[in-house]
Amino acid sequence: MTAAPSARTEVKRVPERGVYDRVTIDAILDEGYLCHVGIVQDGSPVVIPMLYARDGDSILIHGSPASRMLRTAKFEGLEICLTVTLIDGFVIARSAFHHSMNYRSVVVFGQAIPITDEADRQAALDKLVDTLVPGQVPYVRETTEKEAKGTLVLRLPLDEASAKVRIGPPKDEPEDYDLPIWAGVIPIKETYGSPIADPDLTHDLTVPDHLANFARTSR
């Protein structure tokens, strides 16, 4: 088992659920797309939902330079904690106490650094869109210079990352297994519905293959 890369990264609560290998971490990050980013603002915690994409050994996040969170990072790095949580099921135990969730989560600590080079930022934006909705980058209208300038893209290295995973049936007290109480797992899955066309579509367009295929996937 890989060791935790830093003290704060080490999973302390139920340590057997902690995993630090990049294969597990990357698999969770690549399945998700929504993260919750925590920053400290005026000494207080602020947590904001954001989209992200993994790009090799780092995570890309983006937003408007006017955003409360990203504004702080405009010229220097911003210390953040980025958390991704995939929920797999409700764990139904024989006692209220042992109810739980099956989940896979990743927590990344680090300094998010703004990408200042224009070409790098454009490439990062493409990577974000292409990861979130595969096939869209070559399909849509190209990003203008003004749009690229109007977007702040930050890169967070994956140096300080850990994952936490719970799978399987409930773990009840030994003496409770004989009770006539049903126990098990109710699986949770994210599914995509049929694409809904913009009512303002001006052409007689059908859903392109890459979007139709994407909509048939689920995570």
Next chain:
Amino acid sequence: MTAAPSARTEVKRVPERGVYDRVTIDAILDEGYLCHVGIVQDGSPVVIPMLYARDGDSILIHGSPASRMLRTAKFEGLEICLTVTLIDGFVIARSAFHHSMNYRSVVVFGQAIPITDEADRQAALDKLVDTLVPGQVPYVRETTEKEAKGTLVLRLPLDEASAKVRIGPPKDEPEDYDLPIWAGVIPIKETYGSPIADPDLTHDLTVPDHLANFARTSR
């Protein structure tokens, strides 16, 4: 429209998406069950996924007194930011720049206070279980005194809460609507699968009605 209850609660980025009325906030909180809780630890942000339940004018969260986050709150309140995000769809625009998500989120700032009274804590634990999996409290084995003592339950008032909501089709640049590019929304839904029995079930038990009904719902 209700005004923001505090300066930091005010939605600054795309302010037309900000809503502060309790009906909207409560509806989002009651549909979700997973929150991301941010605290400041040694000056750095830490974001941890947790289950929660709304209890009237406050939110209940719980965990082991040994947990990194909750330990800090053991005797006094803990300043947290609690964020709930429900994802409704990928917004597919005609340009990469206008891609977005449909979502409903709530951000609550405040002091999470441990519930010290035994009876109150037991009631709060029951409220949590009953909210997360309706019907389970009278069905499962009763919580022992030792178990109740071994759980830390915190109450966060809803005084400083705001919601942010995006719904509907993409908003593209006026000149892009005539491009032969499909645009619209790919809906996202959370669905529950058929209950999977614990392989260690000792009786010939079928899934009780309240769990079968719960598994048929989706959020």
